[in-house]
Structures are given as C-alpha cells and as structure tokens.
Amino acid sequence: MKQAIITIKNLSAEVEGRQILKGINLTIYPGEMHAIMGPNGSGKSTLAAILAGRDGYEITGGEVIYGGQDLLELDPEQRAAEGVFLAFQYPVEIPGVNSTYFLKTAYNEIRKHRRLPELDAMEFLTFVKEKVKLLHLPEDLLKRPVNYGFSGGEKKRNEIFQMAVLEPKFAILDETDSGLDIDALKIVSEGVNALKRPDNAQLVITHYQRLLNFIVPDFVHVLYDGRIVKSGGKELALELEETGYDEMIHAAAVPA
Amino acid sequence: MNNIIETEPNVAPAPKDEQLNSSHEALEISERNRDEPEWLLTARKEGFMSFDKLGLPTLKDEDWRFTNVAPIAKMKMAPVVKPEHHGLTEKLLSQFPFAALTGSQLVFVDGHFVPEFSSLATLPEGVKVMSLAAALATEPTLVEPHLCRHASSDTNAFTALNTAFFQDGAFIYVPAGETVAEPIHLRFISTAKEHGTTTHPRNLIVAGRDSRVTVIESHVSLSDAAYFTNAVTELVAEENAVVEHLKYQDENQQAFHIATVAAHCGRTSNVVTHSIALGAKLSRTNIFTTLAGEGLECTLNGLYLTRGEQLADHYMIVDHAKPHGASHEYFNGILADKSKGVFHGRILVRPDAQKTDAKQTNKNLLLSDDATANTKPQLEIYADDVKCTHGATLGQLNDESIFYLRSRSIPREKARRMLIQAFAGEIIDRVRCVAVREELDSLVWERLEQNQKIKIHP
Numbered sequence: 238m239k240q241a242i243i244t245i246k247n248l249s250a251e252v253e254g255r256q257i258l259k260g261i262n263l264t265i266y267p268g269e270m271h272a273i274m275g276p277n278g279s280g281k282s283t284l285a286a287i288l289a290g291r292d293g294y295e296i297t298g299g300e301v302i303y304g305g306q307d308l309l310e311l312d313p314e315q316r317a318a319e320g321v322f323l324a325f326q327y328p329v330e331i332p333g334v335n336s337t338y339f340l341k342t343a344y345n346e347i348r349k350h351r352r353l354p355e356l357d358a359m360e361f362l363t364f365v366k367e368k369v370k371l372l373h374l375p376e377d378l379l380k381r382p383v384n385y386g387f388s389g390g391e392k393k394r395n396e397i398f399q400m401a402v403l404e405p406k407f408a409i410l411d412e413t414d415s416g417l418d419i420d421a422l423k424i425v426s427e428g429v430n431a432l433k434r435p436d437n438a439q440l441v442i443t444h445y446q447r448l449l450n451f452i453v454p455d456f457v458h459v460l461y462d463g464r465i466v467k468s469g470g471k472e473l474a475l476e477l478e479e480t481g482y483d484e485m486i487h488a489a490a491v492p493a
Numbered sequence: 494m495n496n497i498i499e500t501e502p503n504v505a506p507a508p509k510d511e512q513l514n515s516s517h518e519a520l521e522i523s524e525r526n527r528d529e530p531e532w533l534l535t536a537r538k539e540g541f542m543s544f545d546k547l548g549l550p551t552l553k554d555e556d557w558r559f560t561n562v563a564p565i566a567k568m569k570m571a572p573v574v575k576p577e578h579h580g581l582t583e584k585l586l587s588q589f590p591f592a593a594l595t596g597s598q599l600v601f602v603d604g605h606f607v608p609e610f611s612s613l614a615t616l617p618e619g620v621k622v623m624s625l626a627a628a629l630a631t632e633p634t635l636v637e638p639h640l641c642r643h644a645s646s647d648t649n650a651f652t653a654l655n656t657a658f659f660q661d662g663a664f665i666y667v668p669a670g671e672t673v674a675e676p677i678h679l680r681f682i683s684t685a686k687e688h689g690t691t692t693h694p695r696n697l698i699v700a701g702r703d704s705r706v707t708v709i710e711s712h713v714s715l716s717d718a719a720y721f722t723n724a725v726t727e728l729v730a731e732e733n734a735v736v737e738h739l740k741y742q743d744e745n746q747q748a749f750h751i752a753t754v755a756a757h758c759g760r761t762s763n764v765v766t767h768s769i770a771l772g773a774k775l776s777r778t779n780i781f782t783t784l785a786g787e788g789l790e791c792t793l794n795g796l797y798l799t800r801g802e803q804l805a806d807h808y809m810i811v812d813h814a815k816p817h818g819a820s821h822e823y824f825n826g827i828l829a830d831k832s833k834g835v836f837h838g839r840i841l842v843r844p845d846a847q848k849t850d851a852k853q854t855n856k857n858l859l860l861s862d863d864a865t866a867n868t869k870p871q872l873e874i875y876a877d878d879v880k881c882t883h884g885a886t887l888g889q890l891n892d893e894s895i896f897y898l899r900s901r902s903i904p905r906e907k908a909r910r911m912l913i914q915a916f917a918g919e920i921i922d923r924v925r926c927v928a929v930r931e932e933l934d935s936l937v938w939e940r941l942e943q944n945q946k947i948k949i950h951p
Contacts, residue, residue, distance in 0.1 A: 331898075332915065333912075342911070346904070350902070
C-alpha cells in the first residue's frame, strides 16, 4: 500500500483563545491534488499557516504526520527542508534582498539538508533561468529584490516560480488565484500543473471554483467553521458553484 | 515600522571650558602659525574668538538636544606637537580599510602628514594631491579662495576650534575638465596613548568645472585612549563637476569624533557624500551643503551601526539657494544594545529656489529594546513651487519577512542576518565607486556579524 505524504488527524487549533480549527481529518497520498474550499473565516488560511509553521496558533488537539515525523514539532525552515512549501496568499516584499541570492540560499539549504553538494552561483543561475520561463516571468525579476515593487499577479507567479525551483514534496497553495486576472490565472495554473508528479502532492486552498477550471483536483473538501463538512471528487466544486456555500453547508450540517 | 520616538534629554549645563579660554590665545595663534598668510591668521583668530564666544554646545542648544558633548568639554584637548606613530608600520597600515585601493593615498598620523607612508598615483596634469600645510606654502592662490570660506566658524564651535587650531589635512585640486579615475584616499590614523589627545584635521577639496573626482576619508585607530578627532572638510564642486566623497569613521570605542563636511555645489554639478559611522563612543557628523547653482543634484547618503553605549549623530543642512535643484538624503541606522542614533535633517528652500525637489528619509532598525533613535526633520520653505518630502521609520525586523524566509528553508538566524544586511545594503548600493562599494559591503557585513555575536552570546 502507498504511504501517505501527509496525514492530518483530528487537528484543532486556537488563535488568541478563539477556536478556529475543530478537528480536521485529511490524508493526502503521492500524486494527488486536493482542493479545500470554504467561505471566509472557515479556517482555510489557518490550516495553511499551521502546516507551514507560522507562529501565533495554539494546537489544542490532534496531530500531523509528515514523512513519518510529527510535522508540528518542526521549525518552519525544517519543514521547508523536508519538502513542505507554502505559496503565500500575500507574498512578502523584501526590499534589499536580491531574488537570485534569496533563492540560491533557500535552494542550497535544501540541498544541504539532503546531503547534496551546493550549487555555485553560475550553476544556480543556469538552473533557475530554465524555471523562470515556465512561469513566463521576465528574467530581470531575478535581479530585483524579492517581490519588491511587483504587481499582484507577478507576486503570485513568483510564488509558483519559487515552488518550481525548490521542488517541494508537499505544496500548499493559499488562495493563489485571488486577485489574478484570467491570463495570469492561466499562467499560474499551467505552472502548477507542470509541477505535478507521481511522487509529490498539492493542497490548493481557494474561495472560488474558478481556479479549478484550470487546476483539476483529484479531491475537493468543503471546510466550514473549522471542520471538513463534505468531501468528494472534482464535481463537488461544480456543485458548490451552483448551490453556493450556504445550501451545501446546511445540507451537510446534519450530524452523521 | 512607522513611529518616531523623541526622548526628552536631561538638560545639564556643560562646564565652561577652562583650558582654552585665555586672552593671550590669539597672540599664540599668530606666534605658532607665523609662516602662514595673513588671511589665514585672521580666519584663525576669528575662529578662536567665535569659539570663545560660543563655547561648546549643551543639551539646551536645539541642534544638540540629543548629543551631550560635556565629556569633550572636560578633556584637556592636548595637541599632538610631534607625532610618535606609536608602533604604526607599513604592515599595520595595510590592514586598515581601503588600504588596497590603487589610487593616491595621503596618510596622517595623529593629525600630522607622513610622506613616507603616503603615495601618489599617476595624476592628470594640474591635479594637486598634497598636504594642506604644503599647499599653503606652494599653492596659496589655489587655496585662498576656498579655505575657511565654506565651513563657518560663526555658528559652529567645533568648526571654529578647528579653524583656530588645525595643523594639517589634505588638499585636493582638480582643474577644469580633468578626471581623476581612481579614488583618492585620505587616511587619518590615531595612535594616541593619552586620554584627551586632540587633532583637528582640515581638508580642502576643489573640483573644477567639468571635473570628476572620488575622495575617501577614513578615520581609524590603533589606540585605545579616549582621544578626540575634530575634523573639517570643505568641498567645492564647480559648475558641472561630479564629486563623490565618502567618510568612513571607525574610531575606537572610547574616542570622540566630531566632523563637518561643508560642500559648496555649483551649477549642474553632481555631488554625493556618504557618511559611514561605525566607531567612536560619540560621533557627530555635520553635513552642510549649499546648492549654489541651478539644476544641480546632491545626494547625502549615510549608514550608522552602533552597539554598546555608542552614540552616532548626523546633522544635515541642505540649503537650496537656486532653482531646479534636487537633493536626496538617505540615512539608515542599525542600533544594538543600549546605543543611540540621532538624525537631524534641515532642508532650507530659499525664495529663489523654485522647482526644488528635496527628499529625505531616515530609517532606524532597533536590534534591542534598549536602543534609541531620535529623528528630527526640519523643513523651511520660502519658495512656492517646490516638492519636499520627508519620512522616518523606526522598528524591529519584520516578523512576516522572517517567516517568509524561514518558510523557504532559510534558518532563523540566517534570515535575520539577510534582512539586516539588506537594510544596510540600501545605503551601500548608492556608493558609485565599485571597489569602494565592494569593500564597504564586506566591512559592514563583518561589523554586523560582530555586533550580532555580541548580542546573541552576551
């Protein structure tokens, strides 16, 4: 039997005393793409943040097993080195830090962790220039500070570009579609699809069904009030588009 | 990063200076400098009288609210009559910053010019690079129109003191149309063994019409005494001249360093001054620029790194006297431990100076809860068609940025260092001379690492 990439068991969490996640269960296997949909405030971004290791959340129950380890015990940088990647909903501008330098540092940290030789500046540049084409990003982006002065669409594409460079085993895309026009959405989606492999997995978090026209998930989960209230195949997203969150949630709210 | 703090200083009267307040001092000036031209003796006497009248500033003085120079007033201000070099060798000299620059170097040890340590590169015809004392003897007609004309003794007691007592410094003259390709390095090295040893370096840089020159002025130390450097540099950029001046201050941690850079910028000139303050217990750098011609551009760029109980103060006056002038001030401070950074930026736009574009920013990064930054912009605008902006920020490293870097597998400490380095890099990147910029980058990086170590493993 295939081993899961990540297993989330009954995960509960609080922020400033308020219960946001109320027992999430989710198992993702290699080669799978899962989508989590849900209205604002359902806990989608909290789940993404907790998986990536952001401070400020208190885990009140459950566990997350990733590659046989307790993921929640690891620092964010350890998780990243182990292959977890979060594409940020709001990528951070870092003036003064050159994009190539930043990516090379990150890439080599991961190589070090995997006991692989680090790439020097020239080797890395050759490698990275290939990846830049994938996202239709201008090459001069590599010379600019990280996200600094980028348009909203460029920032989102830059997240997927970083994902292409760092080749994560498990990528979480937190509302990567928000704020994108249709062309940018297509480019981002193409990027994500191109990075899909039998040995990795993606968790796509979105508010809208629109993204799922371009990125076709294997499973769709509806998150509401800190719980997954319904799971299904890709058709669930379409159903949700037609009925809306309210109706589906009410229908699902009947305790099993 | 969006608030400014201003602390109320403890106002204490500075003790009246006792060592210099003697009526026969003016006579002594004539005696000591009797070989000098009459106009200079007059300037020196005026300087002394001005100092006598002004006295050293106190915290009650608005321009010195945050910087207490009372410890300087208590010093005996002993001049170095005969330099002893205290073990300074070529080898030691080669280990100081910017020693490897291939251009001309003038070395001053405890304020005295040392020809055997100095070297001149091949220079275009008519370019003068020499000690000021020598220039007063051999090139008086080049010196007289500028020396003591731009740095005023009337309002600044330290400049007045320098004018009265300076012994030597550098003289650089670049005639019209000439370019000095490699940076000229003026090196001031303190070897003083005794507390209170005082030097008054005085430099004059004259860049003629359409000329280009880069000057590095470094102040470093082999000493661990509490000495006092009181430097003044007058810089003249004539029409269309392009001048880059960088002052690198890394005095020892006991020393006091007060310096004034007074720049007079002519029509369509382009002048950049950088002030890098790493050392000294207390440092104050005044940068006074007069934008005396139309359509010129002037940049004041600065970086200060402090730790322990250091204080680094920068005081700028940008005087827009003519139309279509642009001035940019960028100062970043990185403050650790209980150290303190002070920034005072005054922009004066005179009635004639229409279409002025003046911009000023001061950003401070506090690495400790005990560090303080005081920042004070001061805009005086007497013309109606101008653009003046100023901004100041104060804060810690951004947690969100650190998390972003960590989420890309960069360890926390490395992420912190990357962000601090980036903050310094904003300033360093403005240094135009590549060799200087690269060396400065590694010097600052090294210092940040040191300061960090002290912080992380107290």
